[in-house]
Amino acid sequence: MSKISEFLDLWGDQIIEAILQTFQMTSIALLISILIGLPLAAFLVLTRQGARLENKYVYGFLNTVINVIRSVPFIILLFFILPFTKFIVGTSIGVKGVIVPLVVYTAPYIARLMESALLEVDRGVLEAYEAMGIPTKKIIWNVLVRESRPAIVLGLTIATIGLIGATAMAGLVGAGGLGDLAYRFGHLRYEADVMYVTVFLLIVLVQGLQTAGNVIAARLRKD
Amino acid sequence: MIKLQNVSKTFVTKKGKVEALKNVSLEVKKGEIFGVIGYSGAGKSTLIRTVNLLEKPSEGTVSVNGTELTKLSPNKLSASRKKIGMIFQGFNLLKTATVYENISIPLRLSGLPKAEIDNRVKKYLSIVGIESKSDSYPSQLSGGQKQRVAIARAIAHEPEILLSDEATSALDPDTTEAILDLLLKINEELGITILLITHEMKVIQKICDRVAVMENGEVVENGSVLDVFTAPRHETTKRFVNSIFHHQLPEALLTKLKETGSIVSLSFVDNTSGEPTLALVSKKFNVFPNILSGTITQLKDVPYGKLIVHLQGDDSEIDRAVEFLEQQHVLVEGVKRNDVKNKRIS
Ligand SMILES: Nc1ncnc2c1ncn2[C@@H]1O[C@H](COP(=O)(O)OP(=O)(O)OP(=O)(O)O)[C@@H](O)[C@H]1O
Ligand SMILES: [Mg+2]
Numbered sequence: 381m382s383k384i385s386e387f388l389d390l391w392g393d394q395i396i397e398a399i400l401q402t403f404q405m406t407s408i409a410l411l412i413s414i415l416i417g418l419p420l421a422a423f424l425v426l427t428r429q430g431a432r433l434e435n436k437y438v439y440g441f442l443n444t445v446i447n448v449i450r451s452v453p454f455i456i457l458l459f460f461i462l463p464f465t466k467f468i469v470g471t472s473i474g475v476k477g478v479i480v481p482l483v484v485y486t487a488p489y490i491a492r493l494m495e496s497a498l499l500e501v502d503r504g505v506l507e508a509y510e511a512m513g514i515p516t517k518k519i520i521w522n523v524l525v526r527e528s529r530p531a532i533v534l535g536l537t538i539a540t541i542g543l544i545g546a547t548a549m550a551g552l553v554g555a556g557g558l559g560d561l562a563y564r565f566g567h568l569r570y571e572a573d574v575m576y577v578t579v580f581l582l583i584v585l586v587q588g589l590q591t592a593g594n595v596i597a598a599r600l601r602k603d
Numbered sequence: 604m605i606k607l608q609n610v611s612k613t614f615v616t617k618k619g620k621v622e623a624l625k626n627v628s629l630e631v632k633k634g635e636i637f638g639v640i641g642y643s644g645a646g647k648s649t650l651i652r653t654v655n656l657l658e659k660p661s662e663g664t665v666s667v668n669g670t671e672l673t674k675l676s677p678n679k680l681s682a683s684r685k686k687i688g689m690i691f692q693g694f695n696l697l698k699t700a701t702v703y704e705n706i707s708i709p710l711r712l713s714g715l716p717k718a719e720i721d722n723r724v725k726k727y728l729s730i731v732g733i734e735s736k737s738d739s740y741p742s743q744l745s746g747g748q749k750q751r752v753a754i755a756r757a758i759a760h761e762p763e764i765l766l767s768d769e770a771t772s773a774l775d776p777d778t779t780e781a782i783l784d785l786l787l788k789i790n791e792e793l794g795i796t797i798l799l800i801t802h803e804m805k806v807i808q809k810i811c812d813r814v815a816v817m818e819n820g821e822v823v824e825n826g827s828v829l830d831v832f833t834a835p836r837h838e839t840t841k842r843f844v845n846s847i848f849h850h851q852l853p854e855a856l857l858t859k860l861k862e863t864g865s866i867v868s869l870s871f872v873d874n875t876s877g878e879p880t881l882a883l884v885s886k887k888f889n890v891f892p893n894i895l896s897g898t899i900t901q902l903k904d905v906p907y908g909k910l911i912v913h914l915q916g917d918d919s920e921i922d923r924a925v926e927f928l929e930q931q932h933v934l935v936e937g938v939k940r941n942d943v944k945n946k947r948i949s
Contacts, residue, residue, distance in 0.1 A: 502695065504691060504693050504695040505696070505697060507691075507695065508695035508753075509709065509712075510684075511687070511689040512684065512688075512709050512712075512713070512756075512760060513681040513682060513683070513684030513685040514681070514709060514712045514713065518712045522712055523697065526697065526699060526700075527697055527698060527699055530699075600699060602698055602699050602742055603698050603741070603742035
């Protein structure tokens with residue numbers, strides 16, 4: 381017992397701060413990535429061959445850009461786009477500085493995941509709504525996105541977990557977080573306990589997210 | 604009401620061009636049920652989809668109620684589409700929405716006020732007879748019930764026209780009957796003009812006023828159901844008409860019977876009942892009619908029968924008997940010798 385309180389006295393504050401930093405980076409980056417990724421996915425689905433707004437060039441361009449970005453590992457991307465990051469947010473360090481690479485990394489991933497989610501929607505249903513004279517914009521949100529909510533939730537769960545993994549490298553630009561804590565203290569200063577605790581926390585976090593994602597998706601699924 | 608003029612549609616695919624519609628002209632009148640029948644790949648779906656421009660014709664014009672849809676801007680087209688309901692073989696309902704929502708969501712997206720939406724959903728659910736399923740999800744419904752929801756969704760917009768793309772093809776015979784009855788009711792009570800496509804003769808037979816037969820992207824025959832049934836001209840039409848009569852007689856028997864007379868097929872329409880006329884034949888002429896097979900069926904509300912009869916007697920007597928039958932408004936068709944090979948005769 382005393383050992384635990386001793387540990388908490390020593391590390392408690394830092395762990396809590398690291399958790400908050402991880403949450404902060406993940407949630408901000410996730411939100412922005414969804415805002416970029418979901419419309420991208422809708423574009424991909426609508427411009428692909430045989431779709432309503434079929435357009436070889438738009439589809440081909442988006443498809444290539446997404447593939448190119450997705451081929452670069454996060455740790456390389458982080459440094460590779462430093463000038464871009466600096467241009468966008470004025471700094472390349474701290475939480476602010478890491479959001480840009482996190483978004484650049486995650487948005488294309490989300491676009492891919494959402495694309496496959498949206499493709500699950502039966503084209504016949506979209507056509508039925510088109511036949512009722514409902515404009516495409518409304519169909520995208522009220523039919524396409526609505527019908528694929530279960531798959532979207534599962535996709536976002538996967539993306540979030542990937543994002544948490546990426547935030548572990550945020551320490552490299554001084555943004556903190558659980559990964560940074562484990563690296564700086566657990567690895568560099570041989571504090572094995574800190575390492576164990578952060579790993580444990582990450583496991584709990586990922587498990588919790590996946591379970592929540594599964595439950596929500598199951599609730600939304602009606603067939 | 605609906606007028607297609609010289610409509611052609613060519614799909615360009617990697618494998619080459621597919622001419623799904625070739626110069627099709629068709630007119631559907633207000634208040635009628637018009638059926639288009641054809642085998643798979645004939646171009647029926649493509650045809651019906653050009654009516655609301657889900658498929659843009661490569662050539663020709665589509666007019667609904669005097670408005671040329673092919674010339675409208677996207678906005679105006681949306682407005683016109685609201686007056687054209689459509690149902691499908693696959694129902695095409697939202698899986699994640701209840702029955703109620705499946706009908707209310709399109710109404711909401713069309714900008715109807717809330718109270719009006721509620722009224723309409725309830726009204727049309729009751730017309731199609733599934734009020735009790737209001738809170739169910741499509742996965743909890745049978746095929747027939749799903750099609751009822753789809754019908755309610757289509758007519759809740761209070762359209763003037765209903766397009767039906769094989770709406771009963773995925774249903775069992777009893778459910779098909781029930782859905783056809785519902786379509787008939789919608790046509791008669793709500794005055795909605797219906798254009799339907801099908802590959803099943805019983806659909807045409809039961810509810811259609813007029814019919815067009817399609818083959819290879821062309822309309823090969825078209826007219827009132829009665830005319831087309833009683834005097835089919837095109838080979839495909841004949842095959843469809845024969846599909847509702849199952850006169851399958853053993854070849855050996857036919858060959859044997861032909862030695863002692865002729866085998867003819869007699870068609871009766873409306874109140875011309877077959878039997879008394881045949882009885883008269885045997886009385887008036889030296890001919891013995893022998894009914895080999897027969898079916899009486901219904902064309903919407905007209906009874907229609909077909910008998911395969913062996914007329915035993917001398918050729919001259921048979922000729923006179925046939926003449927007499929024709930005077931009695933019975934359609935007489937002889938069976939040619941080489942037809943016997945086909946086993947199914949007409
Ligand atoms: N989007 C498309 N692209 C290319 N070819 C098409 C397309 N839609 C239809 N076709 C072709 O056009 C022809 C007519 O098809 P259509 O679907 O209209 O036939 P159908 O009479 O409805 O047949 P079924 O009874 O099987 O539904 C077919 O040869 C089909 O392969
Ligand atoms: Mg079809």
